[in-house]
Amino acid sequence: MKLENQIDKIKLLISKAQTVAVVGHHNPDGDCIGCCAAVAEWLESKGKTVSIFADGEISEKFSYIRKVPEFNLDGDCDHFDLLIVLDLNDVERLGAWRDLPNKADKIIVIDHHMKPLFKQCDVLVDMPNYASTGEIIYQLFESLKVKITLEIATALYTSIACDTGCFLFANTTAYTHHVVEELMKKQKIDIETINFRNFRAYERRNLPVISYVLKNMKFAFGGKLAITVLPYKAVKKWNLNYESRHGLFKYATDVSGVISTIFITELKQGEYNVSLRSLGKIDVAKIAQTIGGGGHKNASGATYQGSHKQLLKVLLAEFAKVIE
Ligand SMILES: [Mn+2]
Known part of the structure; x- marks a missing residue:
């Protein structure tokens, strides 16, 4: 289902929730980490209590994203009003957190992979024509008039750059560049750090x-x-x-x-x-x-x-x- 048809439902579910868990896939990549961080930043600015999860090691290279130290801290919580699943299409890809859907009253899934297998949810946004889940989140933020802070812009730029191989892969679209243009207009993103860490640097x-x-x-x-x-x-x-x-x-x-x-x-x-x-x-x-x-x-x-x-x-x- 496309995002535009689900905006009102997403808005309602978020307004009703106080405790929200945001989860990405195991072995989290830049898209997954960026989306989870951006959504958590936004929900916290709305006064929600947010927990972030992604099974596996979060690479040190993502330490410039403010929310990174908060991943996987609240594993003992046994109930959330709302679970937001980002950048995955199959409950198995939650890895160690595959039980989270059973702990939440409502579930929103937003993803860009082919063939969504995630059955147990209230809202399913699957847009495989988008290069990154970050682009779908940007579209959501634009519809909801979310203020794009430097933290959100940095996180979403990471999402988009990582899933397009720094704008190299064929999945990169005019919309990809449009979103990056908007993010860069709104905030002074440190693209040099992001791009060198993700696409050039390797350990000796x-x-x-x-x-x-x-x-x-x-x-x-x-x-x-x-x-x-x-x-x-x-x-x-x-x-x-x-x-x-x-x-x-x-x-x-x-x-x-x-x-x-x-x-x-x-x-x-x-x-x-x-x-x-x-x-x-x-x-x-x-x-x-x-x-x-x-x-x-x-x-x-x-x-x-x-x-x-x-x-x-x-x-x-x-x-x-x-x-x-
Ligand atoms: Mn992705």
Whole structure:
């Protein structure tokens, strides 16, 4: 359902609520953290009592967002008047917080992923044409005439920049740039800090793993598909967390001629995290679905149990159908 048809209902649910929980997906990314922070800033300015949740580590790089230290502090609360679920389409993606919907009287879900599976809610806004949930939140704030403070502008800029790969991906639209223009007109956002932290900086301690990834990258379909496999021993040796693994995808996508990438990480013996990226019309969400995953057209993922040889065989057969 589109946002414009739900504004009145959202307004009513918020006016009736005093205690509000705002939750994003597990392994929170910039879009998720930015949206949760922006919505929490707004609700607190209206005098609400707000708790923020997102299962997993919140990267140190997001410390410029004021609300970051407040994530995941109120896990013991057993009741909320309202739960606002942001940037996810499936209750399973709440991770450790998957019980939150049972603790809330009313639920609002706002998301931009394909195929919403979130059944247990009072309002469902799903707009997959939007590059980021941040853009939908901006539209909500505009409709409700919310004052865009520096904290809100910083959080929403982070959302949008992160889900568009700093305005590089094909999901970036004229509306994306319009929202950024409005945010920058309203507040002096420190875009240098945000963009360098999110898109350029990496830890010196990650240099050995970056070098491993560059050396061990394989190619298929005449260099159109790049394949990286990080075995368990590498994950253990370099103590790779979600954040540092995530930063490694770009080395494959940056190779000229590559239009698709497979990045496989063996998280424990026989269990693999699979990340797929693509440019243009190749739909990697469909490929991820064949192994039980999902996501966006150009960025998707899955968890796979079995042998990595079998996994690669399945994936290569799927890519063979779509890479010309
Ligand atoms: Mn998102």
